[in-house]
């Protein structure tokens with residue numbers, strides 16, 4: 003093969019692989035959630051899901067589907083908010099009323115619990131800029147957005163490097 007042909011073949015292969023990688027990054031993982039049991043928290047759950055869809059549009063897409071098979075089931079109860087993961091992107095969320103009664107922000111709670119489903123652990127730093135600091139940031143904290151490090155971890159999780167074990171995260175203050 004002539005040098006010119008070799009260069010053309012290499013360039014073509016490189017262009018193809020770039021195209022494939024670009025396609026993979028542009029396609030978010032669709033995760034269906036059922037919030038039919040979320041009672042007065044339905045709108046907050048939708049807003050919390052929208053946080054992730056807006057923050058990481060190339061990584062996850064949470065879509066409400068109140069029938070059939072879903073990845074995430076979200077219900078309301080009288081306890082503390084908590085999340086149970088079965089695997090990355092799959093599990094159950096309880097929108098516990100006790101936290102709301104004590105003054106914690108409903109959308110922040112929803113986004114935080116969905117963060118667990120997306121493979122984030124609790125980090126009780128007390129900082130409102132951290133989504134996964136949860137109730138440790140106090141009731142004045144209304145921030146429902148993940149910080150840059152939290153977003154980067156979710157991207158890594160869905161990029162295939164994460165091992166998410168079945169875990170229940172209890173979010174009592």
Ligand SMILES: [Zn+2]
Pocket residue numbers: 114115118123124136171172173
């Ligand atoms: Zn938590």
